[in-house]
Amino acid sequence: MDNANKIISFILGLVVVIVFLAVLTGKLNFKNVKILPLSFSKGVTPTPTPTIYLTPTPRTIFSNTGSNNNGITQIPATGAPIELLPILFSGLFGGIYLSKKK
Numbered sequence: 807m808d809n810a811n812k813i814i815s816f817i818l819g820l821v822v823v824i825v826f827l828a829v830l831t832g833k834l835n836f837k838n839v840k841i842l843p844l845s846f847s848k849g850v851t852p853t854p855t856p857t858i859y860l861t862p863t864p865r866t867i868f869s870n871t872g873s874n875n876n877g878i879t880q881i882p883a884t885g886a887p888i889e890l891l892p893i894l895f896s897g898l899f900g901g902i903y904l905s906k907k908k
Contacts, residue, residue, distance in 0.1 A: 828834045 825834070
């Protein structure tokens with residue numbers, strides 16, 4: 807069964823690549839194709855639906871008593887990881903090197 811899934815995915819991928827290349831080279835033209843008809847038939851007018859506006863009710867999410875901090879002693883780190891800057895710089899300088907090498 808695993809081989810059948812690989813064969814099916816290979817064939818579908820091949821079809822996608824062929825259609826992409828056909829559109830890219832201009833063999834298939836989708837500029838004049840309408841997928842959904844957006845015009846109404848003659849004599850038919852759409853009926854407006856009534857809009858119901860709901861006002862939100864305020865809720866108390868938490869209460870801050872000042873002395874009760876529930877054992878939280880540190881703010882969790884939510885920033886970018888330390889490895890982000892070296893990866894960005896190496897990618898930037900590697901791209902510059904490869905573009906100037908040609």
